[in-house]
Amino acid sequence: MTRIDDSKVFVPVRIAILTVSDTRSLDDDRSGDTLVARLEKAGHVLAARDIVTDDRDNIASILRTWCEDDSVDVIISTGGTGLTGRDVTVEAHRDVYGKEIEAFGTVFTHVSLAKIGTSAVQSRACGGVSNGTYLFALPGSPGACKDAWDEILEPQLDYRHRPCNFVEIMPRLDEHMRRK
Numbered sequence: 001m002t003r004i005d006d007s008k009v010f011v012p013v014r015i016a017i018l019t020v021s022d023t024r025s026l027d028d029d030r031s032g033d034t035l036v037a038r039l040e041k042a043g044h045v046l047a048a049r050d051i052v053t054d055d056r057d058n059i060a061s062i063l064r065t066w067c068e069d070d071s072v073d074v075i076i077s078t079g080g081t082g083l084t085g086r087d088v089t090v091e092a093h094r095d096v097y098g099k100e101i102e103a104f105g106t107v108f109t110h111v112s113l114a115k116i117g118t119s120a121v122q123s124r125a126c127g128g129v130s131n132g133t134y135l136f137a138l139p140g141s142p143g144a145c146k147d148a149w150d151e152i153l154e155p156q157l158d159y160r161h162r163p164c165n166f167v168e169i170m171p172r173l174d175e176h177m178r179r180k
Contacts, residue, residue: 004160011159011167013073014047015039016066020079020089021140022053031078034142038149044157047072054080059092067096067131073170074157075133079140081124090124093137097128104136104152111151112144132174134166 017039019032026032029051036046048066052058059080066072080089094100104127112120125148127136138148159167 003162005162008160010043012044013157013167014045014071015074016048016072018062018077019051020054020059020077024051030142031140031145034145035076042154054086054088056088056092059089060095063096067133072133075135078138078145081137081139083122089137090126093126093128093135096130099129101127107152108148111147115147129173
């Protein structure tokens, strides 16, 4: 089972939060606020925060910019993962991914099923890696952000988490780019 290895030292990661919404501002972004509060409480660093409208190219542009920024280790977006015509966050993420973390969506669905029942089928949460940066797309509700952070991201972004975690393999994420 999972556990925290107290012989290891906590390693804070630098996390950027992107809210995708046509209607929210920083003043009323409850989902972004939820993520910021949780990442800071866990000891991580807020590297950047922004809000963008539901536009695939604009979302992908911000994701790419942050993936190229050495001060960002992880990007978490919230919003735009549903099924409507304006929900294009997943497509924007996949435009940027070098590799997809397929199990992230599966585990998120499992967590959501326990919380909201079959309504979980309407989420397309996803995760991936690009240029040595982790990217995760979460639904736009504060509850979904809370569940994703508490049940998946917080443990996986803790270097002490066993049997494995995302942080310990960060130095190897772009090793294919260093090969000759």
